[in-house]
Amino acid sequence: MKAFSKMISILVVTTIVATLYFVYPNASDAKNEEKRFLTHTGAVIQTTGDILDPVYTAQTVEFDPGKYLREFSYGRVSTLEDGRTLREFTIIANDDKIMEISPGVFYNAWTFNGTVPGPTIRATEGDLVRIKFINEGSKLHTIHFHGIHAAEMDGVFEPVGGGGGQFTYEFEAGPVGVHPYHCHIMPLEEHISHGLYGAYIVDPKVPRKQADEMVMILNGFDTDFDTENNFYAANTIPFYYQHHPIQINANELIRVYVINILEFDQINNFHLHGNLYDYYPSGTYSVPSQYTDMITLSQGERGIMEFTYTYHGKYLFHAHKTEFAEKGWTGLFLVKEPEA
Amino acid sequence: METTKSSKTKTILAGVVPVIILAAMVAYLFGPSSDLLNFGVSLPEITIERIDFVDSEIQVVVRNTGPIDVSIAQADVNDRIHPAAIEPDKYLSRFEAATVRIPFEWNEAEPYEIGLTVQDGTRFSQSVAAAAPAMKPSVELASYFAVIGTYVGIIPVMIGLLWLPFIAKLSPTKYKFFLAITVGLLLFLGIDAVEEGLEISSERLAGSFNGQLLVATVVVCSFIGLYYASEKLVSRASGKITKSVAIALMVSIGIGLHNLGEGLAIGAAIGLGEVALSTFLIIGFTIHNTTEGLAIAAPMARQKPMIAKLAAMGLIAGAPAIFGAWIGGFQYSPIYTIIFLAIGAGAIFQVVVSIMGWMRQDEKGLLSAPIAAGIAVGMIVMYLTSILV
Numbered sequence: 229m230k231a232f233s234k235m236i237s238i239l240v241v242t243t244i245v246a247t248l249y250f251v252y253p254n255a256s257d258a259k260n261e262e263k264r265f266l267t268h269t270g271a272v273i274q275t276t277g278d279i280l281d282p283v284y285t286a287q288t289v290e291f292d293p294g295k296y297l298r299e300f301s302y303g304r305v306s307t308l309e310d311g312r313t314l315r316e317f318t319i320i321a322n323d324d325k326i327m328e329i330s331p332g333v334f335y336n337a338w339t340f341n342g343t344v345p346g347p348t349i350r351a352t353e354g355d356l357v358r359i360k361f362i363n364e365g366s367k368l369h370t371i372h373f374h375g376i377h378a379a380e381m382d383g384v385f386e387p388v389g390g391g392g393g394q395f396t397y398e399f400e401a402g403p404v405g406v407h408p409y410h411c412h413i414m415p416l417e418e419h420i421s422h423g424l425y426g427a428y429i430v431d432p433k434v435p436r437k438q439a440d441e442m443v444m445i446l447n448g449f450d451t452d453f454d455t456e457n458n459f460y461a462a463n464t465i466p467f468y469y470q471h472h473p474i475q476i477n478a479n480e481l482i483r484v485y486v487i488n489i490l491e492f493d494q495i496n497n498f499h500l501h502g503n504l505y506d507y508y509p510s511g512t513y514s515v516p517s518q519y520t521d522m523i524t525l526s527q528g529e530r531g532i533m534e535f536t537y538t539y540h541g542k543y544l545f546h547a548h549k550t551e552f553a554e555k556g557w558t559g560l561f562l563v564k565e566p567e568a
Numbered sequence: 569m570e571t572t573k574s575s576k577t578k579t580i581l582a583g584v585v586p587v588i589i590l591a592a593m594v595a596y597l598f599g600p601s602s603d604l605l606n607f608g609v610s611l612p613e614i615t616i617e618r619i620d621f622v623d624s625e626i627q628v629v630v631r632n633t634g635p636i637d638v639s640i641a642q643a644d645v646n647d648r649i650h651p652a653a654i655e656p657d658k659y660l661s662r663f664e665a666a667t668v669r670i671p672f673e674w675n676e677a678e679p680y681e682i683g684l685t686v687q688d689g690t691r692f693s694q695s696v697a698a699a700a701p702a703m704k705p706s707v708e709l710a711s712y713f714a715v716i717g718t719y720v721g722i723i724p725v726m727i728g729l730l731w732l733p734f735i736a737k738l739s740p741t742k743y744k745f746f747l748a749i750t751v752g753l754l755l756f757l758g759i760d761a762v763e764e765g766l767e768i769s770s771e772r773l774a775g776s777f778n779g780q781l782l783v784a785t786v787v788v789c790s791f792i793g794l795y796y797a798s799e800k801l802v803s804r805a806s807g808k809i810t811k812s813v814a815i816a817l818m819v820s821i822g823i824g825l826h827n828l829g830e831g832l833a834i835g836a837a838i839g840l841g842e843v844a845l846s847t848f849l850i851i852g853f854t855i856h857n858t859t860e861g862l863a864i865a866a867p868m869a870r871q872k873p874m875i876a877k878l879a880a881m882g883l884i885a886g887a888p889a890i891f892g893a894w895i896g897g898f899q900y901s902p903i904y905t906i907i908f909l910a911i912g913a914g915a916i917f918q919v920v921v922s923i924m925g926w927m928r929q930d931e932k933g934l935l936s937a938p939i940a941a942g943i944a945v946g947m948i949v950m951y952l953t954s955i956l957v
Contacts, residue, residue: 263653265651265653266651267650267651267671268650268651271624271671273651273653273669273671275653275654275655275669276655276656277653277654277655277656277657277658277666277667278653278654278655278657278658279651279652279653279654280640280641280642280643280651280652280653280654280658280668281651281652329689330641330642331641331642332639332640332641332642332658332687333641333642333685333687333688333689334687334688334689335688335689449689451685451688451689451690451691452689452690452691458685458689458691466649467649551647551648554648554649555647555648555649556649
């Protein structure tokens with residue numbers, strides 16, 4: 229009888245301890261080291277725990293939007309017998325890369341040359357562009373370039389098998405402007421939303437005015453596969469340019485090649501603070517269609533924006549669809565004083 | 569002496585050997601062969617257990633309720649990303665919990681959805697119908713809950729007890745009818761508590777806690793435990809405590825546990841900002857719970873009036889509503905609530921069995937019209953008054 233009641237009391241104590249553990253789980257392993265972080269409105273918060281904030285530091289970046297912004301790939305250049313310029317590129321597709329697309333969030337990105345977006349292909353109107361495409365992924369992939377080319381170079385009916393399949397795309401660069409390229413295998417939505425896209429710029433034979441040029445691909449990621457984006461960005465990493473402002477000079481012409489490739493959402497847009505820009509839809513005409521601080525783009529729409537800041541300081545640029553802005557599609561220009 | 573000792577050792581050894589083998593097996597499965605058993609994809613799962621609205625901040629208690637370790641990557645309010653802090657840290661092993669602090673200027677009475685994203689990009693969310701400032705224990709608030717508990721618990725039970733003189737004057741048949749009503753009332757309360765427990769477990773408790781089985785386990789344990797205790801109490805009942813008093817006492821303990829659960833639910837509902845406790849709701853509970861007084865009064869009706877004892881039983885049955893409201897309002901925990909509700913249900917079922925056993929002692933047994941009618945009436949009365957709540 230005594231042993232029995234002892235057993236009962238042990239059982240009761242165990243139950244109470246277990247219950248307390250579940251109800252007050254935080255009692256153990258508290259840390260004392262204080263950390264601070266800033267909210268989006270500038271309040272300073274202190275914590276003894278970890279900070280959940282989309283701030284990218286150089287160490288954790290697998291894809292560097294700072295580098296991508298002004299990186300143009302002109303290819304291996306040679307001259308053809310007829311005097312034309314040949315630009316040769318190699319693009320390798322992969323679909324097994326796990327990429328940290330926001331701090332602590334790991335996503336299976338499908339990539340052209342290891343990054344999302346793929347490299348920015350740049351040529352001058354009339355150049356012969358030759359792209360050796362190698363598919364090292366596990367699924368079928370292609371590259372479909374927007375622009376003018378032969379039907380069999382369209383990257384739609386020529387699927388390239390995974391595990392090393394190859395195809396060479398060849399066409400004359402044109403028309404002048406900024407165009408997207410992307411994989412065109414069905415389901416298209418899946419292949420694009422996973423990251424198989426990039427920018428293709430065709431410069432006019434008479435070069436555009438000297439400018440500080442950059443590429444912004446407006447994209448997003450649906451990390452939980454519910455056909456709604458969890459993250460939005462200009463150039464992949466949410467809030468990147470907010471925490472790492474793009475440095476530009478006052479009184480210098482800025483030219484942004486912008487492409488909206490955003491999957492799932494009907495529209496995207498681009499709003500610039502403290503300034504307006506000349507907008508050239510698709511970059512195909514030399515006369516701007518608008519002078520505005522706000523353009524609306526549906527998927528695949530793109531254009532060139534040109535502007536100059538007079539006053540130095542920090543200026544936001546972001547989607548004026550504020551939902552996108554608050555899920556990462558927000559950045560800053562830091563306008564520096566002109567060097568004396 | 570030697571032989572008995574060695575045989576005892578053998579017995580213990582025989583009992584322990586399977587446990588050791590099982591432990592070795594588990595160690596093997598976790599260790600060398602763990603790769604063999606990993607079929608399929610284990611998906612992370614977290615549960616947001618509590619959301620508190622404090623000064624310029626939303627505090628969220630999150631628990632890893634999935635099969636694998638997780639790390640929390642991001643917090644959002646209404647699906648908009650916000651910088652936040654997580655304490656003690658963002659890595660949660662199985663069943664570990666953490667508090668996420670999201671600096672946010674929230675608006676009172678507006679609905680909010682809080683989302684947390686884990687390492688693979690999956691977002692988990694929980695909604696709050698109307699943001700209300702988290703209740704910090706204060707004398708004012710404690711007394712507010714005490715008043716609610718009094719209205720909902722003590723007063724109605726006391727009113728119900730006033731039926732005692734009426735029941736005392738009834739003929740045996742009519743008395744049986746009223747006892748049977750009590751059985752019906754209690755059956756209803758017991759089922760109600762089980763249903764409430766299951767509801768909370770499906771709404772607020774992660775699947776990994778097996779909420780439904782928790783309810784079943786606690787109900788059965790509570791039933792068995794109280795059955796044992798009441799048998800002791802009733803068998804020892806003599807002189808001061810008669811058998812009927814013992815039964816009435818058990819009834820009031822059962823109802824007290826039930827009211828504790830009810831108080832928890834009310835306190836939690838206010839604390840979670842789910843209801844504004846209206847006068848109407850209080851009236852509903854008051855009418856509903858008046859019937860509980862009847863349940864205590866009925867077994868005592870054949871006694872000499874014992875005002876003090878009766879009042880004490882009323883307190884035992886009613887006062888837990890106050891404690892429940894305190895616990896529920898200040899420190900809500902779905903597990904606690906479910907456990908209390910299930911204990912209450914087990915207690916009530918035990919009381920039902922006791923009263924039925926008591927009624928059967930008559931020559932006619934249980935199969936009589938007044939008893940059948942009484943149980944039915946009890947259930948129906950409870951159902952109708954429950955609509956008010």
